[in-house]
Amino acid sequence: MAVGILLLTHEGIGSAMRDAATRLLTQLPLRTEVFEVPFDADPDTVLPQASAKMRRVDSGDGVLILTDLYGASPSNVAAELARLGTPARRVSALSLPMLLRVMNYPELTLADLPATAAAGARNGVLLDDA
Numbered sequence: 001m002a003v004g005i006l007l008l009t010h011e012g013i014g015s016a017m018r019d020a021a022t023r024l025l026t027q028l029p030l031r032t033e034v035f036e037v038p039f040d041a042d043p044d045t046v047l048p049q050a051s052a053k054m055r056r057v058d059s060g061d062g063v064l065i066l067t068d069l070y071g072a073s074p075s076n077v078a079a080e081l082a083r084l085g086t087p088a089r090r091v092s093a094l095s096l097p098m099l100l101r102v103m104n105y106p107e108l109t110l111a112d113l114p115a116t117a118a119a120g121a122r123n124g125v126l127l128d129d130a
Contacts, residue, residue, distance in 0.1 A: 001059045001060050001061045002029075002030055002031070002059060002061055002106055002107070003030060003061045003062055003063065003064050003106075003108070003109065003110050003113055004030065004031045004032070004033070004054075004056075004057025004058045004059060004061070004062070004063045004064070005028075005030050005031065005032040005033070005057060005063070005064050005066065005099075005102065005103075006032075006033050006034075006035065006050075006053055006054050006057055006063050006064070006065045006066070006078075006081075007032065007033070007034045007035070007066050007094065007099075008035050008037070008050060008053075008065050008066070008067050008074045008075075008077060008078045008081075009034070009035075009036055009037070009066075009067060009068040009074050009094060010036065010037060010039065010068055010069070010072065010073075010074055011036045011037070011038055011039060012036065013036065013068050013094070014034035014035065014036050014068075014094075015034050015036065017094060017096060017099050018032055018034050018099075020096055021096065021099050021100055021103060024100065025100070025103055028103055029103055029106040030102070030103060030106050031056075031057045031059065032057065033053040033054075033056055033057045034053075035049065035050045035053040035074075036074075037050075037073050037074045037077060041073065043073050043076050043077050043080070046077060047077055047080055047081070050077050050078075050081055051081060051084060054081050054084075054086055054088065055086065058086050061087075061109070061110060062086065062087030062088055062089070062110035063086055063087070063088045063089075063110075064088070064089055064091065064102065064110060064113045064114065064117065065078040065081060065082070065088055065089065065090045065091070066090075066091055066092075066094045066098065066099065066102070066117065067090060067091070067092045067094060068092070068093070068094045069092065069093070070092035070093065075090065075092050078090045087110055088110075089110055089111075089113070089114045091114050091117045091118060093121055095120075095121050095124055096124070097120045097121060097123065097124025097125075098117045098118070098120040098121040098124065099117075099120070100120065101116055101117060101119060101120025101121075101123075101124075102116060102117050102120065
């Protein structure tokens with residue numbers, strides 16, 4: 001078994017990230033679902049749909065929920081999901097380097113993947129004079 005990945009984002013972001021990662025890696029090594037929260041959605045209304053997506057990726061080892069913006073509706077829905085009983089961890093500021101780093105370490109546990117995700121995001125930011 002392995003940790004499942006839920007990309008819980010604003011509209012258009014999660015699908016684009018999953019599609020880019022799939023194109024680069026050919027196949028995602030971790031079961032991945034996307035749930036995009038409409039900008040005008042009530043978080044309480046979308047919670048059951050997000051919960052269903054989370055259950056689809058959970059194979060028993062828990063779910064890493066990657067959100068795009070801490071404090072926004074998708075992140076708030078992720079926080080609620082983490083309270084519903086399925087072992088879950090939330091990491092915000094989703095980026096392609098973050099997602100690729102997670103996918104490159106499919107053997108890691110739910111306890112270890114959040115730090116790996118954060119490292120991918122940090123290491124993906126470079127400043128230069130180009």
